[in-house]
Amino acid sequence: xxxxxxxxxxxxxxxxxxxxxxxxxxxxxxxxxxxxxxxxxxxxxxxxxxxxxxxxxxxxxxxxxxxxxxxxxxxxxxxxxxxxxxxxxxxxxxxxxxxxxxxxxxxxxxxxxxxxxxxxxxxxxxxxxxxxxxxxxxxxxxxxxxxxxxxxxxxxxxxxxxxxxxxxxxxxxxxxxxx
Amino acid sequence: xxxxxxxxxxxxxxxxxxxxxxxxxxxxxxxxxxxxxxxxxxxxxxxxxxxxxxxxxxxxxxxxxxxxxxxxxxxxxxxxxxxxxxxxxxxxxxxxxxxxxxxxxxxxxxxxxxxxxxxxxxxxxxxxxxxxxxxxxxxxxxxxxxxxxxxxxxxxxxxxxxxxxxxxxxxxxxxxxxxxxxxxxxxxxxxxxxxxxxxxxxxxxxxxxxxxxxxxxxxxxxxxxxxxxxxxxxxxxxxxxxxxxxxxxxxxxxxxxxxxxxxxxxxxxxxxxxxxxxxxxxxxxxxxxxxxxxxxxxxxxxxxxxxxxxxx
Numbered sequence: 001x002x003x004x005x006x007x008x009x010x011x012x013x014x015x016x017x018x019x020x021x022x023x024x025x026x027x028x029x030x031x032x033x034x035x036x037x038x039x040x041x042x043x044x045x046x047x048x049x050x051x052x053x054x055x056x057x058x059x060x061x062x063x064x065x066x067x068x069x070x071x072x073x074x075x076x077x078x079x080x081x082x083x084x085x086x087x088x089x090x091x092x093x094x095x096x097x098x099x100x101x102x103x104x105x106x107x108x109x110x111x112x113x114x115x116x117x118x119x120x121x122x123x124x125x126x127x128x129x130x131x132x133x134x135x136x137x138x139x140x141x142x143x144x145x146x147x148x149x150x151x152x153x154x155x156x157x158x159x160x161x162x163x164x165x166x167x168x169x170x171x172x173x174x175x176x177x178x179x
Numbered sequence: 180x181x182x183x184x185x186x187x188x189x190x191x192x193x194x195x196x197x198x199x200x201x202x203x204x205x206x207x208x209x210x211x212x213x214x215x216x217x218x219x220x221x222x223x224x225x226x227x228x229x230x231x232x233x234x235x236x237x238x239x240x241x242x243x244x245x246x247x248x249x250x251x252x253x254x255x256x257x258x259x260x261x262x263x264x265x266x267x268x269x270x271x272x273x274x275x276x277x278x279x280x281x282x283x284x285x286x287x288x289x290x291x292x293x294x295x296x297x298x299x300x301x302x303x304x305x306x307x308x309x310x311x312x313x314x315x316x317x318x319x320x321x322x323x324x325x326x327x328x329x330x331x332x333x334x335x336x337x338x339x340x341x342x343x344x345x346x347x348x349x350x351x352x353x354x355x356x357x358x359x360x361x362x363x364x365x366x367x368x369x370x371x372x373x374x375x376x377x378x379x380x381x382x383x384x385x386x387x388x389x390x391x392x393x394x395x396x397x398x399x400x401x402x403x404x405x406x407x408x409x410x411x412x413x414x415x416x417x418x419x420x421x422x423x424x425x426x427x428x429x430x431x432x433x434x435x436x437x438x439x440x441x442x443x444x445x446x447x448x449x450x451x452x453x454x455x456x457x458x459x460x461x462x463x464x465x466x467x468x469x470x471x472x473x474x475x476x477x478x479x480x481x482x483x484x485x486x487x488x489x490x491x
Contacts, residue, residue, distance in 0.1 A: 005271060005272060008266065008272075024332075025260055025263040025264075025325075025328075025329070026266070027259065030478045030479045030482035031478075031481075031485065041256070042256050042260070045252065045253060045256060045336075062201070062202055064200050064201075064202040066202070066203045066204065067203070093196060093197050093198055096328065096331060099324065099325075099328060128197075128200060129200050129202070156245075156249065158242070158245055158249060158339075158343075159249050159253075159336075160339060161338035161341075161342050163342075164346045166342050166345045169346075169349060170345075170417060170418075173349075173418060174413075177416075177417055
């Protein structure tokens, strides 16, 4: 079934002006543009998205804190041309919807060098996972897309649990039953 | 480090409440159990679209149609979240889909029962999604990061699924005698399959002990089932509907509603492929996959033509 295996894209979602882009999961798509469309359909059925990024999974270099502690041989890597890399990391261990968050950028000549620089530039305290992705591999939703991609979700209030007043209705029924 | 040292460190991380992430060391058995559980869970969401999807064109009004459409669309999305989580363990989307289409993979047996009336949409939302939420709320605390996060996302969305079902059941229960009889019939047919969703009794559940030790599950099948029975019996009685179980009784000592024995012969029959709709469900999935082939081919051809993609 070779027809089903498209490239996997990681999806990053910005849910509030004061929050960074955060990894929500992944989608499969035949190209970058469809990846963005699929990401919208899979991850943005509720009104809480301001911007989406997608990047091919095979462009992302990752290391967990455990991997960093066990082995440093990854640091040696051939240099390519210098470019900007986006840095993401996972902080803390609470139960949450999101995984790694965008923390900033570094310029480097390989993903490995980008990670080495990130480990110096950003705090490592309470960080459990690092992701490094070349900025040019990321496809981003444009400001002008916001209306068509994300605004329709705000009119669909029936997707919210509080649209259904069943909790108060059950309480009322139970009180009536006791009387 | 030796295998035993790695295992000790791994179990200590779980005991500290840390999440295991892709890239971290994990025992093969942990990986294997998670791939099995997560892909089954994903298949349940995908196959779970079918019994309700049948009623999208039969909804009695536009509001109900919008609600049902949104719910079924969510289930499609939930399947995607779960397949994503399974892929982080090294399996591919291709392998996952193939296991479903060839009948090798299991999915929740509850979806092998037919939907026979409109009020089944209410019963499924309240009972089936209610049971699913109990299980998923527990799994949101799972030690494997990607599964836990998929569950957090799913649980926040499932609240809508359960409540729209509950709203419908209450409305019909308070309606005309004919409407009330209709919704009672739906409850009667979906009650036992919902209890079966929690799986075999703890004593005969081969995977439970290890799953709990590794923080994949934090409660047993019977514990979750009991929580569900306690909540549902009280609520169904409050809306003046009955539970189709002559042996159901309240135990003063424990404060639990004790249900009669589940028909385990039926349970295993349906699990092993001989339920009312097993063949129909698989045939529908295969047809959807085959019918979508030209779309996938067209998209791949267009992507290649425009060269906007990094080749896999």
